[in-house]
Amino acid sequence: MTEPPHILLVEDDENDVFFLKRAFTAAGVTAQLDVARDGREALDFLQIGKTPCLDERAPPALVLLDLKIPYVPGLEVLRQIRAEAKLCAVIVVVLTSSAAESDLLHAYKLGANSYLVKPSRQEERIEMVSVLAKYWLEKNQCPKNCPG
């Protein structure tokens, strides 16, 4: 049996974490969901700038990245992820409440794979999670190894 995919959720709002986890459950998506509560935690989790890696953890398949997070803003986290060669195959989906054009532009410029505005309703949230899992975790193809 294959291991469930590894997802890093970068989100400081406990409520949103709670709703998203419920949506994953409701959508029936099995995943190993880690949560980073701020930018620093996220960077630590991804071991950015740390070579060789301290532990043997493989990088997550998908990062759900909020933009407005403490310490290191989401876009900066994104920039650093994209600057790290070993994380080249990591899918970064921005999940934020801002639909601001400037944020959108920035995010894509820095290499976001997708940009989603946080749904308000659970129904929409469940739909979003199942579409995300279906597309990015099942259909989408990524290189198995990135140059270190």
Added chain:
Amino acid sequence: MNQRNHELHRINSDLHNVLNGVQMCIVVLGNDLCIRRFTPLAEKVLNLVPTDAGRPITNIKPNIDFPGLEQFIVDAIDQVRTQQTEVQDKDGRWFSLRALPYRTMDNKIDGAVLVLVDIDAVKRSGERIQAALDYAQSTLETVREPLLVLAADLRVESANRSYYTAFGTGPAETSGRFFYEINQGRWNIPRLRLLLQEILPKNTSFDDFEVMYESEHTGPRMLLLNARRVADASDKPGRILLAVEDITERRTVELLRESEQRYRTLADSLPQLVWTCEPDGPLDYTNDRWTEFTGRPREKLLGNQWRETMHPVDREETYVRWIEALKGTVPYDLEYRLRRHDGEYRWFKVRAVPLRTKTGEITRWFGTSTDIDDHKQAERLLEESEHWLRLIMQSVKDFALFTMDVAGLINSWNPGAEAMFGFKTEEVLGQPGAIIFTPEDRENGAQEKELITAQREGCCVDERWHQRKDGTRLFLSGTMRVIRDEAGELRGFTKVARDITEARRQQADLKEARDSLELMVAERTAQLQDTVQQLEAFSYSVSHDLRAPLRAMLGFAEALQDDCGNQLSKDGKGYASRIIAAAHRLDRLINDILLYSRTARSSFHLQPVDLGKVVTDALHEQPAFQPPKAEIELIHPLPPVMGHEPSIMQCVVNLLSNAVKFVPKGRTPKIRIFTELHDEAVRLIIEDNGVGIAPEDIGRIFRLFERLHPASTFEGTGIGLTIVRKAVERMGGEVGVSSDPGKGSRFWMQLKRAS
């Protein structure tokens, strides 16, 4: 005795026979004048019968008309002398009448013998000869021309009175003298003499031999001589008749006529109206030009008729001048108007000179009238334009206006210049234009440079400081131009200058004001940008921070329903639903506000947008726009417009949302989408069959947060149309609506058509 008787008888018989034989009228009378005998012819002439013998002759009535017959006979007897006379009988026949004393043999006087001889024929021929002579003589005398009759040797035989008068001579000085000697030998002309000498031998003649004869009394005379032979039966060689014709006068007249003709031709060829008039004024000659000009034949101009063509206004003045001219004190030289054939009056310059006799009397006036109307008009125009120019120069007070000659010396100076520079006209005339320059510029030769530039380029414009008479300075904007005549020859310069000292100061003030304004604007802009940034930060914060609790509220209410539904009462479930609905509405509200704020602030470039595609895309945006929820008819064409595609999309979606939303319950929304062209704009119209809008509400619907219906009837945030209006306005367009309450509305948005 017998012998004697016989002798006597024979004598008597002889006498009787003689008396009867002679064809003569003889009457023998006694001393008592009684008739003794008479011849037969006497019976007829003297009307005698045989019985008249013995009767006194005084008792008979003879056929001859001679009252003095008795005395005639008595005189013959008494004086013993033959009396002779010529008488005519009653038929007019001439007779020679003689009375002879009757002498007896013893020489006594015993009566008289009357003899009548018919001399009629002789008498008649003599009369004829005399008449011919008289005729010839009187012809010679009556001929006006001087005549000379010359003999073959050219001696003067006779001359007529006319000759004597004409050449101041008489018969004594001429008769019998050689022709070439008379009159002090003035006829002694070799050629003439030769011609005369040839006439008789060669039977020639000559005509019109011209002689210039110097007369003592009348000066030089032009003479023509004609000579002929006069045939004479008795006089073999004949005589010469020499006629002298004085053609001096005729030649003068001819010359005069010729000269007059020449002058008339000359007068007719002149462009002027030429005329002559009598001393007191009436015209007696006008040339052809008069007729051409006035359209009147000459006879309608002569005398005083021409005055009818004179302008009525000029008549009195002309008359006065004429009277003055007649006095001889002033020349007749004036101007007046004459009417042309087409009715137009034209000005003429009129001059006339009198022709005077030696004693100074005027015999005639000779005049010319020259059409000077064009000249006068040009003069008037020139005067007018000069007057205008003067007026303009005088009236221009705000500008200094002056002119300079080719040397740059001022030759006119207007009041504006006086006021501007403080120099009076008389102070600057003849001064160099540099008088108004500052000493520095004078030093630099600024004036000379200006003149050179103006000559080279036709015009020299500059702004510089000048100096007034009192030394104060003023800043002028000046233009110098060259003045050239028609031939392109430089005639001088004109300069126009305007005092812009004040304007310059104002300009400086303005610049200062502008600079400070710019500074202010920059400050304000910075402030505004700051505000905008704050606003953006606020929006950002709204979208994040405000929505996070909202999401929590919504999420937990849903979780409450989902997870704890069983534990909730019916009311509890209801409350949870209300929380969800309220939160949901708040979410939409926040979304719309953010959208509006983005629409209002974000910058976008207008570019051609395919309206058809945008509308089609918009129709696919929401399930509410699809059948069976709505029937939407899209009518082409939908021409491209200038705009921002996402904004247009937003507007169309908003308008369609309203169209499908505001329909009475149970009615299927029916929507027509079409366009109209308004000049360069495309109007997109969305027509629905909804509830419509009351006229009093139409003004409110595009305002922010305006809602016409309670949320329970139609959901909404009241921002949708406001976003439409803002977006369309930012794209340079317009929005509008017309409505029929209860039946539907027509919303439209209009954008500039894309080419």
